[in-house]
Amino acid sequence: MNYLGLLFLFPFLTTAHVLMSSPPSLGYAKNQYVTSPDYDLNFPIKGAQFPCKEYHKDFARGAGRSVATWPAGSMQSFRTEGAAVHGGGSCQVSLSYDGGGTFRVIKSWIGTSPNPHPAFPVPRSCPAENTPFNFAIPPSAPSGAALFAWTWFNKIGNREMYMNCAVVTITGGGSGFASMVDNPRIFVAQIGTNACTVKEGVPVDFPNPGAVVVRGERGSPPNGTGCV
Helix, strand or coil: CCHHHHHHHHHHCCCCCEEEEEECCCCCCCCCCCCCCCCCCCCCCCHHHHHHHHHHHHHHHHCCCCCCCECCCCEEEEEECCCCCCCCEEEEEEEECCCCCCCCEEEEECCCCCCCCCCCCCCCCCCCECCCEECCCCCCCCCCCEEEEEEEEECCCCCCEEEEEEEEEECEEECCCCHHHHCCCCCCCCCCCEECCCCCCCCCCCCCCCEEEEEECEEEEEEEEEEC
């Protein structure tokens, strides 16, 4: 088989991965506050880059500059850019109020789920390019600056973790991070900071997905230790 044929059969080998485009991520070229874009922002993270590829500390990547204002209790959405979704998988969105030390889950998506619009019967995966994924900001979310994170564990391909973050401002909420202690910490695996791994070919079923979960196809629990 010639090279062009291989490209046709395996586009995922030659296509970039996925990044969070809205709200604009730290390091994203279309983030108005980024002066040094990361053109590999759509690649998976490594242990030394956790969290947020460490861009929450880098002013050239937009650190400290809020790109969205979200009232506590409001409905919001995120979007991703990039067609290589590797069969979908499982995603979480979360908030951190301690500079990236702790991320608390506000919604989880596990596996591919049917698209709710009858005109589009194709199964919807998380992520899906330029598709809004809705979530609610908890009414108890503290007011002030926060890091919003999107994390993704792909179903097909190398065992990887993806993470993009954006600086947001929460208004009209509670006070003190203690108001979100009932929200679980985000799931972390495949980056060497613990001994937790995920299986290939099935979406990971998060051990602690939180109170707001969208479930599609049946997932599989992670393997190893340190999985939370």
